[in-house]
Amino acid sequence: MTQVAPAVAGGPPSGAGTAPPLRRRRRLDREAIAGYLFITPWVIGFLVFTAGAMAWSLYISLTRYNLATGTATPVGLANYRELFEDPRVATALGNTLFYAVLAVPLEIAFALFLAVLLDRVGKGAGIFRTIFYLPKMTPAVATAAIFFLLLNGSNGAVNRFLRALGLPAPQWLVDPDWIKPSIVLMSLWAVSGTMVIFLAALKSVPRELYEVATLDGAGPWRLFRHITVPMISGAIFFNTIVLTIAAFQIFDQAYLLFWRDQGSTAPDASLFYAIYLFQQAFRQFNFGFAAAMAWLLFVIVMLVTFVQMRFGNRFVYYEADR
Known part of the structure; x- marks a missing residue:
């Protein structure tokens, strides 16, 4: 007769304790994705209207910008010296x-x-x-x-x-x-x-x-x-x-x-x-x-x-x- 090895004393049964942490981890991942989706409009607005505008203004500060033609002639630090x-x-x-x-x-x-x-x-x-x-x-x-x-x-x-x-x-x-x-x-x-x-x-x-x-x-x-x-x-x-x-x-x-x-x-x-x-x-x-x-x-x-x-x-x- 084939004998089954006894379980280690105090140890969980095979497969026990892995499913709940996995489900909890998946739930946390879904909540994180939902959170990122909710803040996405703000992130896009910040990147476009704040960070993007600041980067563009920094570039403009190093140029002679012509509004009529939309051209910018680089002048280095001339504006800052002025x-x-x-x-x-x-x-x-x-x-x-x-x-x-x-x-x-x-x-x-x-x-x-x-x-x-x-x-x-x-x-x-x-x-x-x-x-x-x-x-x-x-x-x-x-x-x-x-x-x-x-x-x-x-x-x-x-x-x-x-x-x-x-x-x-x-x-x-x-x-x-x-x-x-x-x-x-x-x-x-x-x-x-x-x-x-x-x-x-x-x-x-x-x-x-x-x-x-x-x-x-x-x-x-x-x-x-x-x-x-x-x-x-x-x-x-x-x-x-x-x-x-x-x-x-x-x-x-x-x-x-x-x-x-x-x-x-x-x-x-x-x-x-x-x-x-x-x-x-x-x-x-x-x-x-x-x-x-x-x-x-x-x-x-x-x-x-x-x-x-x-x-x-x-x-x-x-x-x-x-």
């Missing part, structure tokens, strides 16, 4: 840097102030949130028209209010020293997007921390400084980076107030980098030079963001670091 020889590039970049340094801290402070106010509102908080967010929904053209009237040096509402208090009333839209501050005031009109992010961060701060600190005798300022700011430091850091990148690309406010009607007669104090880039590309059709300007701005923004990430990240409180 960037450092054109004094208006330095003027536009200086104005943009000045605006960014002035606008970003004020926008952060004002948005945080509004968020703290909304966080303290009890009944009717939804109504106030809607009211505070409405300026964000206002078209840029309407906002520019409103501020053109508000900041009028002769009979604007802002100057009339200042004169009523006995304070000097500057020529906001005429005096070169006040043109950039006037644009900063206009940018504060639409900080509600930043305010919403701060409000969400404030809602996530544990209330027990405030209760314990209050029992220890901490006042409102100490609560804000030692609890609120550290706990929402991640949101502050994020908003700082986003607002800095947006500040380097400022266009709408200055263009609508000064360059839409005045054109070449607009004051140099209102010439920002994106406006000069727009003029080079779509007024003078100097696409190679404009592409070089765009890449210079890209490098500057990357460097500024790197510095912010390198040095600002150490001041951010992370829950996992406790």
Whole structure:
């Protein structure tokens, strides 16, 4: 009689334990394929409209591009050398840097102030949130028209209010020293997007921390400084980076107030980098030079963001670091 060898003690029967892992692996493969199919439209859009456009603009920056004929004559780094020889590039970049340094801290402070106010509102908080967010929904053209009237040096509402208090009333839209501050005031009109992010961060701060600190005798300022700011430091850091990148690309406010009607007669104090880039590309059709300007701005923004990430990240409180 033929004897069957006994199974190894504790070992699975022949063929057991292989089918379930195989089915699980096949299911995971199907899920991966489905995931790739879902993100395919985004990948195609990114490759064509973002990565492809960036690569094309980099090529254009090394040429003299003729829009009428669609021909591009290679010129090497000539466009980049012109960037450092054109004094208006330095003027536009200086104005943009000045605006960014002035606008970003004020926008952060004002948005945080509004968020703290909304966080303290009890009944009717939804109504106030809607009211505070409405300026964000206002078209840029309407906002520019409103501020053109508000900041009028002769009979604007802002100057009339200042004169009523006995304070000097500057020529906001005429005096070169006040043109950039006037644009900063206009940018504060639409900080509600930043305010919403701060409000969400404030809602996530544990209330027990405030209760314990209050029992220890901490006042409102100490609560804000030692609890609120550290706990929402991640949101502050994020908003700082986003607002800095947006500040380097400022266009709408200055263009609508000064360059839409005045054109070449607009004051140099209102010439920002994106406006000069727009003029080079779509007024003078100097696409190679404009592409070089765009890449210079890209490098500057990357460097500024790197510095912010390198040095600002150490001041951010992370829950996992406790």
